Amino acid sequence: MSTFLIAFFTISGLFSCVKTLTDVDAEQEPILCDVGEFHCYDEVTCIPEGWLCDGEPDCPDASDETSDRCTGDVVVRCPLNHIQCIGTRKCIHFNKLCNGAIDCEDGFDEGVHCRELLSACHELRCRYGCVMTRNGTFCFCADGFEVSEDGTSCRDHDECAVYGACSQTCLNTYGSYRCSCTEGYILQNDRTSCTAKQDPGDSPPALLIVRSDHIATTRLNGSNLQTLRLLDKYGSLSLDYYYQEEEVCWLLSSDSTGRLRCAKMKNLNGFTMEKDIKTVQSLQNVEHMTIDWLTGNFYFVDRVSDRIFVCNRVGDTCVTIIDLDLTNPKGIAVDPLMGMLFFTDYGNVAKVERCHMDGTNRTRLVDYKTEQPTAVALDLVKKLVYWADSYLDYIEVVDYNGKNRHAVIQRSQVSYIHGLAVFENYLYATHSDPSIGNTMDIFKIHRFNTTEPRTLTSLGSSRGAIRVYHRLSQPKVRSHACETDLYGKPGGCSHICLLSGSYKSRTCRCRTGFSMGSDGQYCKKPKNDLFLFYGKGRPGVIRGLDMNVKSSDEHMVPIEDLVNPRAIDYHTESGQIYFADTTSFLIGRQKIDGNSRETVLKDDLDNVEGISVDWIANNLYWTNDGYRKTISVARLERASQTRKTLLEGDMSHPRAIVVDPLNSWMYWTDWEEDEVNDSIGRIEKAWMDGSNRRIFVTSNMLWPNGLTLDHGTSTMYWCDAYYDHIEKIHLNGTGRQVVYNGKQLNHPFGISHYRNSIFWTEYMNASVFQLDLTSGDVTLLRSERPPLFGLRVYDGQSQQGPTVDSACKSKNQAMRSKELSVELRDRIVSRLRSGEGYQNISAASKVPKNTVASIILKWKKFWPTKTLPRAGHPAKLSNQGRRALVREVTKNPMVTLTELSVCKLPTSTVCKSNISVLNFF
Numbered sequence: 001m002s003t004f005l006i007a008f009f010t011i012s013g014l015f016s017c018v019k020t021l022t023d024v025d026a027e028q029e030p031i032l033c034d035v036g037e038f039h040c041y042d043e044v045t046c047i048p049e050g051w052l053c054d055g056e057p058d059c060p061d062a063s064d065e066t067s068d069r070c071t072g073d074v075v076v077r078c079p080l081n082h083i084q085c086i087g088t089r090k091c092i093h094f095n096k097l098c099n100g101a102i103d104c105e106d107g108f109d110e111g112v113h114c115r116e117l118l119s120a121c122h123e124l125r126c127r128y129g130c131v132m133t134r135n136g137t138f139c140f141c142a143d144g145f146e147v148s149e150d151g152t153s154c155r156d157h158d159e160c161a162v163y164g165a166c167s168q169t170c171l172n173t174y175g176s177y178r179c180s181c182t183e184g185y186i187l188q189n190d191r192t193s194c195t196a197k198q199d200p201g202d203s204p205p206a207l208l209i210v211r212s213d214h215i216a217t218t219r220l221n222g223s224n225l226q227t228l229r230l231l232d233k234y235g236s237l238s239l240d241y242y243y244q245e246e247e248v249c250w251l252l253s254s255d256s257t258g259r260l261r262c263a264k265m266k267n268l269n270g271f272t273m274e275k276d277i278k279t280v281q282s283l284q285n286v287e288h289m290t291i292d293w294l295t296g297n298f299y300f301v302d303r304v305s306d307r308i309f310v311c312n313r314v315g316d317t318c319v320t321i322i323d324l325d326l327t328n329p330k331g332i333a334v335d336p337l338m339g340m341l342f343f344t345d346y347g348n349v350a351k352v353e354r355c356h357m358d359g360t361n362r363t364r365l366v367d368y369k370t371e372q373p374t375a376v377a378l379d380l381v382k383k384l385v386y387w388a389d390s391y392l393d394y395i396e397v398v399d400y401n402g403k404n405r406h407a408v409i410q411r412s413q414v415s416y417i418h419g420l421a422v423f424e425n426y427l428y429a430t431h432s433d434p435s436i437g438n439t440m441d442i443f444k445i446h447r448f449n450t451t452e453p454r455t456l457t458s459l460g461s462s463r464g465a466i467r468v469y470h471r472l473s474q475p476k477v478r479s480h481a482c483e484t485d486l487y488g489k490p491g492g493c494s495h496i497c498l499l500s501g502s503y504k505s506r507t508c509r510c511r512t513g514f515s516m517g518s519d520g521q522y523c524k525k526p527k528n529d530l531f532l533f534y535g536k537g538r539p540g541v542i543r544g545l546d547m548n549v550k551s552s553d554e555h556m557v558p559i560e561d562l563v564n565p566r567a568i569d570y571h572t573e574s575g576q577i578y579f580a581d582t583t584s585f586l587i588g589r590q591k592i593d594g595n596s597r598e599t600v601l602k603d604d605l606d607n608v609e610g611i612s613v614d615w616i617a618n619n620l621y622w623t624n625d626g627y628r629k630t631i632s633v634a635r636l637e638r639a640s641q642t643r644k645t646l647l648e649g650d651m652s653h654p655r656a657i658v659v660d661p662l663n664s665w666m667y668w669t670d671w672e673e674d675e676v677n678d679s680i681g682r683i684e685k686a687w688m689d690g691s692n693r694r695i696f697v698t699s700n701m702l703w704p705n706g707l708t709l710d711h712g713t714s715t716m717y718w719c720d721a722y723y724d725h726i727e728k729i730h731l732n733g734t735g736r737q738v739v740y741n742g743k744q745l746n747h748p749f750g751i752s753h754y755r756n757s758i759f760w761t762e763y764m765n766a767s768v769f770q771l772d773l774t775s776g777d778v779t780l781l782r783s784e785r786p787p788l789f790g791l792r793v794y795d796g797q798s799q800q801g802p803t804v805d806s807a808c809k810s811k812n813q814a815m816r817s818k819e820l821s822v823e824l825r826d827r828i829v830s831r832l833r834s835g836e837g838y839q840n841i842s843a844a845s846k847v848p849k850n851t852v853a854s855i856i857l858k859w860k861k862f863w864p865t866k867t868l869p870r871a872g873h874p875a876k877l878s879n880q881g882r883r884a885l886v887r888e889v890t891k892n893p894m895v896t897l898t899e900l901s902v903c904k905l906p907t908s909t910v911c912k913s914n915i916s917v918l919n920f921f
């Protein structure tokens with residue numbers, strides 16, 4: 001197994017290089033390498049010098065990665081007043097240069113230069129002493145001092161600025177320095193190291209290790225390995241503990257949702273009172289988890305939906321705190337005393353980041369010379385962040401501000417670090433090299449004076465997490481900002497309290513579907529739900545986004561486990577989001593509160609690139625781009641029994657669709673493949689029963705992508721992914737105009753109108769933009785990982801009956817269509833059944849025509865038609881009426897039904913909204 005892997009590695013790493021060489025080197029003739037190339041020891045391969053010691057064997061004999069070549073360069077850094085014996089790990093004091101005794105093995109420190117450079121040294125006029133090396137001279141100072149800028153005089157050396165001078169607190173003094181330890185630790189005889197004090201009754205520090213089949217504990221030296229609990233076969237990758245509550249929690253990633261379990265552990269003696277913590281968000285794809293030991297909140301990294309979220313101790317509230325600019329999040333660690341969270345991510349830019357524990361004030365600590373950062377661990381005393389990089393095979397450290405970066409260890413033994421913990425002078429790490437098979441090593445690495453990692457123990461297992469179980473790993477404070485108040489609310493927050501930038505400051509957040517009150521504590525159900533939502537691929541998910549960029553309220557639970565949710569729409573009455581997943585060939589729905597996920601339609605669907613909800617008749621329209629190109633409709637309920645194809649053919653690639661049930665028109669876009677032969681895209685329209693089909697817009701159009709209507713001004717907006725602009729046109733066919741064609745438009749996909757703004761998604765650049773139609777300003781709302789698909793503004797108020805609101809409000813504030821009394825409804829219906837026209841009913845009952853229309857619509861929808869007496873049978877268009885309409889429309893092709901004012905036509909029972917139900921079921 002391992003030989004095979006290594007062979008493969010070599011071939012793939014070298015492919016371009018070896019291939020050209022093997023043609024030439026048939027006789028194995030030694031070759032010369034160019035400047036900037038390294039000659040492998042096999043004498044036939046040249047590799048770029050940059051590939052030396054990069055952790056990957058590039059020479060066939062791996063001579064570019066030998067330990068004598070590579071480790072020396074990286075790790076050896078000589079102390080002050082010392083010099084490295086070239087090519088070795090040995091450092092000698094300046095005093096030993098030219099002292100007549102050979103101190104470096106190769107005699108580098110002695111030689112003729114010692115005599116020749118005497119006069120040069122004399123001229124330097126060093127205050128303290130002069131160093132003579134083979135290639136030059138310079139001054140040095142007494143131990144504890146360093147040469148100042150003038151190159152000759154001496155000043156105090158700040159030893160505390162050197163990584164690892166003291167294991168905890170360091171005090172610089174003139175000519176020297178002093179180490180001390182913080183509370184709970186004792187200074188050791190070496191005067192630099194601190195070890196944890198053991199109070200009577202303290203359990204001794206121990207390692208907690210979780211791996212595929214059990215949770216185990218050992219002493220810090222690897223002795224006394226004990227199994228605390230066996231796990232089922234899938235096991236866990238993640239574990240943490242809550243010292244104050246003597247509780248250990250771990251994640252079981254086996255079943256479809258993932259499970260968080262916690263148990264009490266007294267004195268490392270096995271578990272009692274084990275329980276499940278049910279979190280409202282799925283933990284299926286969580287690999288790293290950590291506990292904030294002040295509040296008890298759990299922090300999770302979801303590696304599939306690429307976000308970091310936090311759940312409270314009981315799991316009933318979970319909120320996402322980071323989901324932007326996150327591509328492959330891995331390790332996570334918290335310092336609740338500082339209110340800070342640290343995490344690693346490797347996407348386009350590999351990075352180690354920091355933010356407050358509520359997700360705010362995000363700051364990059366490291367974003368260069370890191371390729372695949374994995375685990376992170378914190379030194380809470382010195383405020384240092386350790387992280388492992390599994391591509392560059394190192395563990396490095398920076399401080400909380402991203403400064404003072406230092407390599408702790410770099411060598412192939414530390415690739416594949418999954419878990420990392422810091423205690424006293426050591427790092428503890430779990431390591432498992434997949435090519436070596438099923439073993440997990442526990443390493444102990446001195447973090448200030450690294451020689452080799454010490455393998456404490458090897459366990460038969462794959463990856464797993466590690467923690468040092470000790471009181472001092474989770475220091476307490478007297479009181480923090482999320483302490484529960486008199487009413488049992490943490491930090492006074494009604495849902496969840498997150499520390500933010502310090503243990504003394506906090507942020508309240510609300511669970512999905514609630515928004516924060518003005519006091520910043522109280523969560524309420526928003527009266528009018530209003531948010532943006534959009535579909536995205538890789539992984540396929542539909543997410544919500546507050547229209548106010550600054551707010552982190554979440555109005556909808558993300559719809560996950562999708563592939564390519566390209567088309568989306570919503571229905572406010574049922575609170576449902578509808579989506580077409582083009583790769584799964586289905587149309588589904590889910591409520592914005594995360595409930596009632598259902599497949600609405602799944603047979604006979606090809607590429608459904610556009611869907612639109614008719615909220616008046618409760619129907620769903622969609623385009624289908626497959627072998628058949630169709631526009632179809634079905635009821636929202638019982639969709640598969642009620643589906644019907646309205647239009648077929650004469651389309652190239654039907655895409656977006658939008659219905660205008662107020663005026664009974666539907667519009668859809670049709671792509672052309674390319675620009676040859678003057679082919680053109682177009683927007684077509686038809687009545688919502690499929691009749692009266694006609695081309696609405698066609699010139700200067702190729703890939704019209706999204707469609708959206710502004711009902712207020714009777715305007716349609718669309719974006720063209722070929723011409724990269726956003727256009728508009730009045731629904732009466734006049735006033736076509738480009739509204740925006742700025743550089744942000746690269747391949748616009750979804751578009752949605754709300755009030756004075758247009759929102760759109762960029763497919764490849766994966767951004768969500770807002771265009772202010774008045775000022776022309778464009779704002780970037782969100783950046784995502786591509787691709788992004790359709791987008792809509794969910795407006796709880798938008799799906800009203802036809803102009804009911806304005807018409808009624810002016811006459812009678814209290815009278816709204818939804819509140820019409822039952823008697824009034826009955827009266828209207830009975831008048832209709834007796835054959836009266838809308839006009840008359842409206843006049844007689846003093847209810848606006850449109851309201852009458854919508855009542856009739858509802859009545860038709862729910863009334864069992866068969867049992868109706870003949871006279872009251874819902875009026876279909878009479879032939880006469882139909883002909884009249886057609887005549888009118890053909891005379892004036894751009895007319896809309898509003899203008900047509902169908903009620904004026906000879907058949908009085910035909911009114912405009914009537915057409916949207918036209919009884920095609």
Ligand SMILES: *[C@@H]1O[C@H](CO)[C@@H](O)[C@H](O)[C@H]1NC(C)=O
Nearest residue numbers: 086132133134135136137138
């Ligand atoms: C001496 O030469 C070595 C490499 O040969 C170089 O790294 C070093 O900086 C040089 N020292 C001085 C003082 O020039």
Ligand SMILES: *[C@@H]1O[C@H](CO)[C@@H](O)[C@H](O)[C@H]1NC(C)=O
Nearest residue numbers: 204205219220221222223224
């Ligand atoms: C490991 O540490 C424990 C105490 O922590 C000690 O009793 C034991 O002797 C040590 N084992 C070894 C092999 O050093």
Ligand SMILES: *[C@@H]1O[C@H](CO)[C@@H](O)[C@H](O)[C@H]1NC(C)=O
Nearest residue numbers: 356360361362363364500501
């Ligand atoms: C946020 O972080 C920056 C450093 O990146 C810091 O200067 C600033 O004070 C922090 N803001 C808050 C509110 O803590």
Ligand SMILES: *[C@@H]1O[C@H](CO)[C@@H](O)[C@H](O)[C@H]1NC(C)=O
Nearest residue numbers: 079190192446448449450451
């Ligand atoms: C570092 O470790 C080595 C070997 O364990 C030891 O000889 C050396 O004295 C240590 N150096 C310091 C500064 O502690």
Ligand SMILES: *[C@@H]1O[C@H](CO)[C@@H](O)[C@H](O)[C@H]1NC(C)=O
Nearest residue numbers: 672673675676677678679680
């Ligand atoms: C496009 O042009 C090519 C050659 O110019 C021709 O063969 C083809 O039939 C044309 N296609 C259409 C749809 O007109």
Ligand SMILES: *[C@@H]1O[C@H](CO)[C@@H](O)[C@H](O)[C@H]1NC(C)=O
Nearest residue numbers: 713714730731732733734735
């Ligand atoms: C078309 O509609 C727009 C806006 O509704 C209106 O301003 C314009 O006068 C209309 N044009 C025609 C020809 O009806």
Ligand SMILES: *[C@@H]1O[C@H](CO)[C@@H](O)[C@H](O)[C@H]1NC(C)=O
Nearest residue numbers: 743744745746762764765767
């Ligand atoms: C969008 O992406 C393209 C290429 O992928 C790039 O050239 C362009 O600058 C990006 N535009 C924006 C606004 O990010």
Ligand SMILES: [Ca+2]
Nearest residue numbers: 157173175176
């Ligand atoms: Ca000093």
